[in-house]
Amino acid sequence: MSQTITYKQAITMAMADAMEEDERVLLFGEDVAVAGGAFKLSEGLLERFGPRRVRDTPISEQAIIGTAIGSALSGLRPIAEIMFADFAGVCFDGIANEMAKYRYMTGGQVTMPATIRLGNGAGTGFAAQHSQAVENWFLNVPGLKIVVPGTPADAYGLLRSAIRDPDPVLFFEHKHLFGTKGEVEDAPALVEIGRAEVVRPGTDVTLVATQLMRLRAVAAAEALSAEGISVEVIDPRSLVPLDVATIGESLDRTNHLVVAQESSHDGSWGATLVARLMATHFESLDSPPLLVGGDDTPIPYAGPLEELWIPSVDRIADGVRRTLAYGHPA
Amino acid sequence: MSTKPPATGVAADIPLEEQLDWLRSMQEIRFFEEECHRLFARGLVRGSTHLAQGQEAVNVGACRALRVTDTMACTYRGHAAVLAKGAPLDRAFGEILGKAEGLCGGKGGSMHLTDMSVGAIGSFAIIGAHLPIVLGTALTEQYEGRDGVSLCFFGDGSTNIGAFHEALNMASIWKLPVVYVCENNLYGEYSPLATTTPIERLADRAASYGMPGVTIDGNDIGVVHETIASAVARARAGEGPTLVEALTYRHKGHSRSDPAAYRPEGELEAWMERDPIVLHERALIEAGVEQSRCEAIRTQAEADVTAALERAMSWAEPSPESRLEHVFA
Numbered sequence: 001m002s003q004t005i006t007y008k009q010a011i012t013m014a015m016a017d018a019m020e021e022d023e024r025v026l027l028f029g030e031d032v033a034v035a036g037g038a039f040k041l042s043e044g045l046l047e048r049f050g051p052r053r054v055r056d057t058p059i060s061e062q063a064i065i066g067t068a069i070g071s072a073l074s075g076l077r078p079i080a081e082i083m084f085a086d087f088a089g090v091c092f093d094g095i096a097n098e099m100a101k102y103r104y105m106t107g108g109q110v111t112m113p114a115t116i117r118l119g120n121g122a123g124t125g126f127a128a129q130h131s132q133a134v135e136n137w138f139l140n141v142p143g144l145k146i147v148v149p150g151t152p153a154d155a156y157g158l159l160r161s162a163i164r165d166p167d168p169v170l171f172f173e174h175k176h177l178f179g180t181k182g183e184v185e186d187a188p189a190l191v192e193i194g195r196a197e198v199v200r201p202g203t204d205v206t207l208v209a210t211q212l213m214r215l216r217a218v219a220a221a222e223a224l225s226a227e228g229i230s231v232e233v234i235d236p237r238s239l240v241p242l243d244v245a246t247i248g249e250s251l252d253r254t255n256h257l258v259v260a261q262e263s264s265h266d267g268s269w270g271a272t273l274v275a276r277l278m279a280t281h282f283e284s285l286d287s288p289p290l291l292v293g294g295d296d297t298p299i300p301y302a303g304p305l306e307e308l309w310i311p312s313v314d315r316i317a318d319g320v321r322r323t324l325a326y327g328h329p330a
Numbered sequence: 331m332s333t334k335p336p337a338t339g340v341a342a343d344i345p346l347e348e349q350l351d352w353l354r355s356m357q358e359i360r361f362f363e364e365e366c367h368r369l370f371a372r373g374l375v376r377g378s379t380h381l382a383q384g385q386e387a388v389n390v391g392a393c394r395a396l397r398v399t400d401t402m403a404c405t406y407r408g409h410a411a412v413l414a415k416g417a418p419l420d421r422a423f424g425e426i427l428g429k430a431e432g433l434c435g436g437k438g439g440s441m442h443l444t445d446m447s448v449g450a451i452g453s454f455a456i457i458g459a460h461l462p463i464v465l466g467t468a469l470t471e472q473y474e475g476r477d478g479v480s481l482c483f484f485g486d487g488s489t490n491i492g493a494f495h496e497a498l499n500m501a502s503i504w505k506l507p508v509v510y511v512c513e514n515n516l517y518g519e520y521s522p523l524a525t526t527t528p529i530e531r532l533a534d535r536a537a538s539y540g541m542p543g544v545t546i547d548g549n550d551i552g553v554v555h556e557t558i559a560s561a562v563a564r565a566r567a568g569e570g571p572t573l574v575e576a577l578t579y580r581h582k583g584h585s586r587s588d589p590a591a592y593r594p595e596g597e598l599e600a601w602m603e604r605d606p607i608v609l610h611e612r613a614l615i616e617a618g619v620e621q622s623r624c625e626a627i628r629t630q631a632e633a634d635v636t637a638a639l640e641r642a643m644s645w646a647e648p649s650p651e652s653r654l655e656h657v658f659a
Binding site: 026052055057058060061062063065066067068069070071072073074075076078093094097098102103104105106107108109110111112142143145166167 | 401432433434435436437438442444445446447451452454456459460461462463464465466467468469470471473474480492493496497499500503504655656657658659
C-alpha cells in the first residue's frame with residue numbers, strides 16, 4: 001500500500017523511524033523540541049521520544065555543530081538542525097575544519113556518523129541571508145557527504161540513509177518544497193546516497209536539476225514535449241558522492257547537456273558537473289553545455305525580483321531550446 | 331573565585347609512589363619537547379611546532395585526575411597533554427616526524443596529535459574549536475547514563491573567541507560533565523593578556539555561565555591535581571561543568587619562529603625559578619624521597635625518550651596510497 005505525504009511529513013517520519021530503530025539517534029537544535037521546529041519538522045518528536053532524545057539548544061550554532069561532532073565520535077548518531085542553512089556561516093569552522101577532516105587527520109581513528117539538517121533554498125521571500133543554496137559552499141571540502149532531496153520519497157529515504165551513514169552528511173531540506181506532496185509506500189524505502197534518479201526518460205537532451213529546480217525541470221520537459229522535444233530529466237539527489245556515471249551515460253545518448261540550478265555560476269555544483277563532463281564526455285557533446293542559474297547577485301527580497309533570480313520553467317525550457325538550436329540558426 | 335595559597339609542589343593525600351610517577355611523566359614530556367625543538371632545527375618537523383615546556387604540571391596533574399576512559403581534548407600546543415593522557419612516546423614522535431606508524435599515520439602532525447585508545451580525542455589548531463566538541467563527548471556520557479568526564483585544555487587566548495561563550499553556556503544549561511581547564515600562560519601568541527583582555531582573572535568569566543570558576547597555581551602539580559580531581563568528581567556526580575584557570579608560563583615562544591622578545595626582562599628567569607618539575611622534585615625530597623631516586627627517574631626518562639625517538643626515526647614514511655584513505659569510513 002502507498003500513501004501521499006508532504007516533503008515536511010517525510011522528514012518528520014524519517015527522524016521518528018530512525019529514532020525508533022536506533023536508540024543512539026537523537027535530535028537537537030534551536031526550538032526543535034518544545035516548539036517542534038521553526039518549520040515544524042520535528043513536531044511530535046519530543047512527546048514521543050522525550051527530552052533526553054529531543055533537545056532544544058540555545059541560539060549557538062557552533063555549540064550545536066560541536067555537540068554533533070563530539071557525540072558522533074563517541075558513539076551516538078546525532079541529528080543536528082541548523083534552522084536556515086545560511087547559518088552554516090556561523091559554524092563553518094566546525095563543519096569544514098573539524099567535522100569534515102576529523103577522520104582523515106586522525107588517520108582513521110574516528111568515525112563521524114553525524115547528520116546535519118539545514119533549511120535550504122530560495123522562493124519563500126526570506127531575502128539574501130535566509131535563501132541561499134548553501135550546499136555549494138561545501139563542495140570544496142572533502143570529507144562531507146552532501147544530500148539534496150527533491151521529493152517526499154527522497155527526503156524520507158535519503159534522511160534514513162544519512163542517519164545510518166558512518167560519515168558526516170549535510171542534509172539540505174528545501175524550504176519551498178515543504179508542502180509538496182508525493183507517493184511513498186506505507187513503510188517507505190531507504191534511498192542509497194550517491195545514486196541519481198532518471199526522473200523522466202528522454203532522447204534529445206539531458207537536463208540535470210535538484211530540489212526546486214527538479215520540479216521546474218520536469219514542468220519544462222512537459223512543456224517541451226508538446227513541441228516535440230524529448231527531455232531526459234536527471235536528479236543527482238546527492239552532490240557528494242555525485243553519480244556522474246548515470247548523467248554521463250544519458251549524455252552519451254542525448255549529446256546535449258543543460259543544468260538548472262538555484263545558484264549563481266562560480267563555485268557551484270552545476271559548474272563542477274559541466275567541467276567534469278567536458279573532460280570525460282567531450283566527444284559526446286553536440287553543443288556547449290548550458291548552465292541555467294541565478295544572477296551573480298545576492299538573492300533579492302521583493303517577489304518579482306526573487307522570481308527573476310530563480311530560474312523559472314520558461315527560462316529552463318528556453319535554455320533547452322537554445323542548446324538544441326546550436327549550430328542550426330533559425 | 332579563589333587564588334590558592336603558594337606552591338607546595340606535593341599532594342598531601344596521594345601516595346608518594348604515584349607522585350613519583352607524575353615526576354616521571356613530566357620529565358619525559360620535558361625531554362620529548364627538547365627533542366622536538368632539536369628535530370625542528372634539523373628540518374625534520376614540518377610546518378611549525380608549539381612547545382609547552384614549563385606548563386607540564388597543568389597537563390600531568392589534570393590528566394592524572396582522569397580515568398583512561400575519560401576523554402581529553404587539547405590545543406595545538408598539545409604534545410604534553412596527549413602524552414600526559416597516556417599516548418606512547420614513540421608513536422607521538424612518529425606523528426611529528428610524519429611516519430606511517432605515527433599516532434595518526436602521518437596525517438595530523440605536531441598540531442593534531444590524537445590517540446583515541448587513551449581518550450586523547452584530539453589536538454585542535456583552530457583556537458577554541460574543541461570547546462564545543464567536548465559538549466558532545468560529555469553528552470554521550472550523560473545520554474548513556476555513564477559517569478565519564480570530558481576534560482578540555484585551552485589557552486588564555488581562547489577565552490576571547492566566540493566558541494568559548496557558546497560552549498560554556500551550553501555545558502552549564504545541560505549540566506554536562508566537562509572540566510574546562512584554561513592554561514593561562516599570560517600570552518596569546520605574541521600579545522600579553524592585558525592588551526587583549528579587560529579582566530585579570532579569567533576564572534571570573536565562569537560567573538556568566540553559572541558555573542564555579544577557580545584560579546590556581548598551575549606550576550604546582552599537587553594543587554592542579556587536587557583542583558581537577560574535585561572538579562571531575564563534581565562532573566561525575568552530575569553537578570555540571572567547572573572552569574579552572576591554571577596560571578603557568580611557557581618557557582619558549584609561541585612557536586618555533588618566535589624568540590619571544592616581547593617578554594619583559596627578568597620574567598622568564600622568575601618563572602624558571604618556579605619550574606614545575608623543580609618545584610615538584612623539591613617537594614618530594616622535602617617529603618622524604620631520596621634525591622637519588624629523583625635523579626634516577628630523570629635519567630630513565632631521558633633514556634626512554636631517546637630510545638623512543640630512535641624507534642620513531644627508524645619507521646617508514648607513509649605509503650603514497652595512504653593519502654587517499656580515511657576521507658570516508
